[in-house]
Amino acid sequence: MSEAPVKQQEYALDTGWMQQMGEWGMHAEPGKRGLTLNEIQIGSYGEIPELSKNMTGRPRGAGERADAYRVGAYGVRAKSEIWLQNATFLYEEALQRQWSSATDVPWHTIEPLPDDIEEAECLLCTFFNEVEFVAGDVPARWVANTTPDFLEPRHVLIAQVMDEARHMDVFRKRALANGGGLMRMSGATSGFVGSIDLARDFTEMSTRLHISGEGAVLTMFRMGELFGQNEAEKIMYRLCAQDEARHVAFGVMHLRYLAETAPERREEIEFYLDEAEAQIMAGVQNPAGTQAETSEALAILLGGGKEHYDEGHKKLLVIRRRQLKEYMQRVKTAGFGARFENGRSTVPQQYEAAI
Amino acid sequence: MATKASRGMAVPAAMSEGGSGASVEGVPVPTYEWMGLTAEWGTRVKPGEHGLRLSDLNVGIYGEVPEVWEDQTRRPRGALPRPGVPPLPYNLRSKHQMWADSAANLYEEAIQRRWIPATEVPWHTLEPLPEDIERAVCQVCTELSQYANTEIEIITYWQDQMSYGYYEVKQFLATATFDCARLIEVLRKRALANGGGLGVESRGLVNRMILESRGGWTESAAYQYLMRGTFTMRVLSGLLNAAHNDAERMIFAKAIEDHARHLTYGYDHLKYAVSHQAGQADIMQTLLSLGEVMMAAELEETTLRPALAIIFGGGIQGGRTVGMETFLHLVGDFVRDYLALCDWLGVPRTEMLHPMLKKYLEY
Numbered sequence: 261m262s263e264a265p266v267k268q269q270e271y272a273l274d275t276g277w278m279q280q281m282g283e284w285g286m287h288a289e290p291g292k293r294g295l296t297l298n299e300i301q302i303g304s305y306g307e308i309p310e311l312s313k314n315m316t317g318r319p320r321g322a323g324e325r326a327d328a329y330r331v332g333a334y335g336v337r338a339k340s341e342i343w344l345q346n347a348t349f350l351y352e353e354a355l356q357r358q359w360s361s362a363t364d365v366p367w368h369t370i371e372p373l374p375d376d377i378e379e380a381e382c383l384l385c386t387f388f389n390e391v392e393f394v395a396g397d398v399p400a401r402w403v404a405n406t407t408p409d410f411l412e413p414r415h416v417l418i419a420q421v422m423d424e425a426r427h428m429d430v431f432r433k434r435a436l437a438n439g440g441g442l443m444r445m446s447g448a449t450s451g452f453v454g455s456i457d458l459a460r461d462f463t464e465m466s467t468r469l470h471i472s473g474e475g476a477v478l479t480m481f482r483m484g485e486l487f488g489q490n491e492a493e494k495i496m497y498r499l500c501a502q503d504e505a506r507h508v509a510f511g512v513m514h515l516r517y518l519a520e521t522a523p524e525r526r527e528e529i530e531f532y533l534d535e536a537e538a539q540i541m542a543g544v545q546n547p548a549g550t551q552a553e554t555s556e557a558l559a560i561l562l563g564g565g566k567e568h569y570d571e572g573h574k575k576l577l578v579i580r581r582r583q584l585k586e587y588m589q590r591v592k593t594a595g596f597g598a599r600f601e602n603g604r605s606t607v608p609q610q611y612e613a614a615i
Numbered sequence: 616m617a618t619k620a621s622r623g624m625a626v627p628a629a630m631s632e633g634g635s636g637a638s639v640e641g642v643p644v645p646t647y648e649w650m651g652l653t654a655e656w657g658t659r660v661k662p663g664e665h666g667l668r669l670s671d672l673n674v675g676i677y678g679e680v681p682e683v684w685e686d687q688t689r690r691p692r693g694a695l696p697r698p699g700v701p702p703l704p705y706n707l708r709s710k711h712q713m714w715a716d717s718a719a720n721l722y723e724e725a726i727q728r729r730w731i732p733a734t735e736v737p738w739h740t741l742e743p744l745p746e747d748i749e750r751a752v753c754q755v756c757t758e759l760s761q762y763a764n765t766e767i768e769i770i771t772y773w774q775d776q777m778s779y780g781y782y783e784v785k786q787f788l789a790t791a792t793f794d795c796a797r798l799i800e801v802l803r804k805r806a807l808a809n810g811g812g813l814g815v816e817s818r819g820l821v822n823r824m825i826l827e828s829r830g831g832w833t834e835s836a837a838y839q840y841l842m843r844g845t846f847t848m849r850v851l852s853g854l855l856n857a858a859h860n861d862a863e864r865m866i867f868a869k870a871i872e873d874h875a876r877h878l879t880y881g882y883d884h885l886k887y888a889v890s891h892q893a894g895q896a897d898i899m900q901t902l903l904s905l906g907e908v909m910m911a912a913e914l915e916e917t918t919l920r921p922a923l924a925i926i927f928g929g930g931i932q933g934g935r936t937v938g939m940e941t942f943l944h945l946v947g948d949f950v951r952d953y954l955a956l957c958d959w960l961g962v963p964r965t966e967m968l969h970p971m972l973k974k975y976l977e978y
Contacts (some may be wrong), residue, residue: 271939275931277918278750282757282813288804294733297800300807316816317768319760319803323815329823355797358729362666376650383649389691393782396789397775403792404771408764411799418767418796421774425789426726428782429669432691436658436672444652445690447700457703553649566647573642 280323297348297412312337312409320409336406340522341462344513347412350506354419359499361430369491370438376566377489378440380557385435386443387547387554388477389428394449394456395469395507396424402462416510423503430496446554448544463518463525464532470511472536475590476546478504479583486575487561508590515594526596530604533596537607540587541580541614548579577614584611654695665727669719669783684708684780692780705778711892713777713832715883718787721876725790730869732801740861741809748859751925751934754814755854756802758919762847763795763802765822766877769839770795773832787880794873801866814922820913824906833888833895834902840881841956842906848874849949850923853941857926882956889961899962904969911971914946940978947978 283304291299300306305321315332318324336342344350373381399417406414435442449456456473459465481504484497519526540546547554555576556569562579563572584607588600599605655676663671672678677693684692687702707713715721744752770788777785806813821843828835851874855867889895914920920942925931928938950972957964 269940270935271924273921273924273931273935273939274918275747275921277754277815277921278747280815281750281753282815284812285810286807286812287810288807290733290738294731295736295738295804295808296733300804302807303812305803305807305813316819317761317764317822318816319757319764319799319813322757322813325816325818327818328816329819331819331823331826351800352733355729355731355733358726360666360723360726362662362668362723362726365667367662367667379650382653386691386694390689390694393779393785394689396785400771400774400789400792404768411803415796415800418771418792421771421789422793425722425786429722429786432672433660433667433669436660436674436677437667439657439659441653441656441658441675442677442691442694444649444695445688445697445700447688447697449689450701450703553646556645556647556649559645566645569645570642 277323280325282321282323293352296352297415298352301348308339308343309409310339312339312407314407314409317408320411332407334405334407336402336410336462339410340518340525342402342406342410342413342514343521344413344416344510344517346509346513347416350510351412351415351419354416354423354503354506357502358422359426361426361433361496364499365430365433365496366492367433367437370434370493371490372439373489374565376560377564378438379443380560381438381489381493382435382440383443383557384547384554384561385431387446387448387552388431389435389442390445391449391477391545392424392427392431395474396421396428398456398459398465398469399424402465406462413510413514416506420507420510423507427500427503430500434493434496446544446552448552463514463529466511466514467529467532468536470508471515471533471590471594472540472587473545474504474507474511475587476540476548476583478508479579479586480547483579483582486579487558489561512590512594515596519595529596530599533591533599533605537587537605540584540607541610546583548576548583550580581611581614584614652695654693665723668723669786670723673719680710680714681780682710684710684778686778686780689779692782704776706776707773707832708778708780709892710781711833711888711895713773713781713784713884714887715784715787715880716887717879717883719783721880722783722787722790725787725794725873725876728872730797732797732804732866736801736804736865737861738804738808741805741863742860743810744859745930747925747931748929749809749811750814751922752809752859752863753806753811754918754922755850755926756806757814758817758917758922759847759850760799760802760813761817761819761822762843763798765825765843766839767792767795767799769825769828769835772826773835777832784884791877791880794877798870798873801870805863805866815918817918818913818916820909820916824909828902833885834898836881836884836888837899837902838906840878841885841960842903842910842953844874844878844881845952845956846910846946846949848878849945849952850919853923853927853945882960885960896960896962899960900964900967903957903962903964904967907964907969907972911969914975915971943975943978947975950975 288300315330316328456468481497481501488494544552559572562575688700825838858864924938924942925934927941928934
């Protein structure tokens with residue numbers, strides 16, 4: 261800054277705003293995990309409105325001005341539409357568990373692979389490079405549309421966009437690091453009705469994205485130990501699974517909150533789940549699905565080459581069963597488990613058949 | 616497998632090699648139709664001294680960034696398209712609408728420089744401040760939070776409209792919103808940790824201007840980075856100089872580090888847009904002449920003005936003299952930065968600068 265030659269001048273200084281501030285006298289203290297978002301849920305700052313009237317972008321708890329511009333135009337203003345109980349935890353965990361694809365993946369452990377295996381890995385990486393950022397594009401759009409009174413879920417979604425950027429990047433790096441390249445896109449996340457992109461309601465989007473789409477991918481990432489061909493790939497999948505677990509947890513916990521606080525929407529949610537379940541194995545968004553060409557690539561990776569395709573396919577069935585089992589567990593946790601008992605859902609039958 | 620040297624060519628050799636041969640009961644016969652479908656094979660990027668960075672991937676066709684990316688799907692750059700895939704509303708499909716050469720490296724830098732307010736800020740160094748100063752600090756935290764929120768909302772409005780051909784920019788902007796979220800978080804924590812609370816909201820004149828910039832991301836970047844961002848950098852630097860304890864020092868030092876990346880991208884993009892799109896410089900002139908009015912008006916009415924004066928002056932009394940004088944110099948420095956940047960961009964504003972901003976040049 262330039263030097264301030266102090267003039268002997270007294271300026272007017274408005275201090276009227278000091279009488280309009282938010283609640284005073286806050287002494288948030290760090291807990292055993294530091295000063296987390298949880299520690300600052302104090303006084304009026306921890307009071308979350310059921311229906312936000314904040315259209316000015318005001319931080320929750322700040323003093324209001326009568327002459328502030330209504331710049332928000334926020335569509336998501338009801339707490340039940342986006343809230344979840346553990347958002348502060350998920351956000352802080354996201355901060356703690358950031359990683360770098362440039363330096364945290366041991367790229368030097370990658371060694372030339374047989375052509376069929378390299379090609380299978382590259383197809384899988386092309387798929388993930390393509391679809392991972394749907395989970396970046398879409399939550400980003402909803403962030404801009406959500407009142408800042410719901411700071412905590414907004415922050416989790418922003419952390420998710422960050423995670424997805426890293427996923428897009430790590431899979432591109434892997435595809436280009438070992439003598440291969442990108443392959444043909446899948447088109448799995450395109451602009452067709454029922455896709456994640458086009459959902460007009462946050463919970464509907466979250467059901468498609470977090471519960472169904474990312475849930476299936478999470479199971480895949482967790483099984484990366486099985487189909488990763490070297491330490492770099494295993495770590496890549498492990499780190500991605502860590503991130504993906506938070507995203508899925510967001511969806512599960514939000515759905516649970518909605519089920520508890522907006523029971524009038526239960527039937528609507530059941531329909532979203534019906535749609536998701538119809539696609540869970542038959543759709544091409546699941547890279548292990550029955551119609552996805554990535555399934556062939558996975559069978560090659562799991563078997564250790566084309567000549568062991570059948571063996572790889574058996575392992576692929578294990579992944580599919582695990583996807584279905586974990587899906588059912590998530591839906592139960594979210595409070596919609598009755599559908600597996602009352603005959604509404606076909607997932608139990610799909611699970612039994614996937615042997 | 617047959618060679619994949621031929622660009623865009625489907626090489627069916629792998630399929631004809633047969634794989635497992637006859638089908639086993641319950642195992643569908645693989646088609647391997649996807650094999651050989653690549654636009655360029657044989658890529659082997661290697662980590663450099665900073666690891667395997669995004670910019671290292673720009674080899675062969677994977678590094679060819681087209682001027683226009685007509686593909687409205689999520690096809691990764693360099694991957695083969697699939698006919699019949701329905702489009703998505705990727706409305707920004709020209710390079711000049713978002714590009715900055717620095718985006719890939721800024722993305723990696725953002726990841727390397729991650730920090731955690733909960734555990735890395737030495738919160739125990741906070742000590743009670745005189746009430747007028749604490750109120751001023753809390754007010755500044757509140758307004759800067761709104762600045763960051765505006766940046767989040769304008770980026771996330773445009774981000775999903777940016778096509779995949781320029782993925783480096785999309786990825787960098789993901790780090791920028793993450794930085795902003797962290798800034799909101801740490802400022803809120805600071806405001807609630809030392810006997811104070813949040814201040815009063817901003818009236819939001821410049822916030823509105825940024826959020827209403829719907830003519831394209833370049834327009835938003837002009838307001839968000841060239842105008843608001845350049846001012847914010849001066850504010851953060853002033854706050855770092857006036858920090859009362861190590862916690863505040865770390866908060867503002869880290870905020871500067873993050874904000875500098877955003878500005879680097881923003882300036883770099885504006886330069887690219889002005890130098891690669893005919894007429895953009897003229898459009899910028901119009902936008903900036905309008906923006907200067909808003910910026911000048913906000914500088915007159917913002918509560919940041921008295922709040923920063925109190926912080927710089929060590930209290931209300933000092934705020935009326937040396938504190939306000941320091942604030943006026945800070946604004947003068949901002950205006951000089953702004954004019955220098957406009958010259959560099961090829962959009963000179965010195966002769967046309969709004970008088971309400973010009974007056975700060977005396978400081």
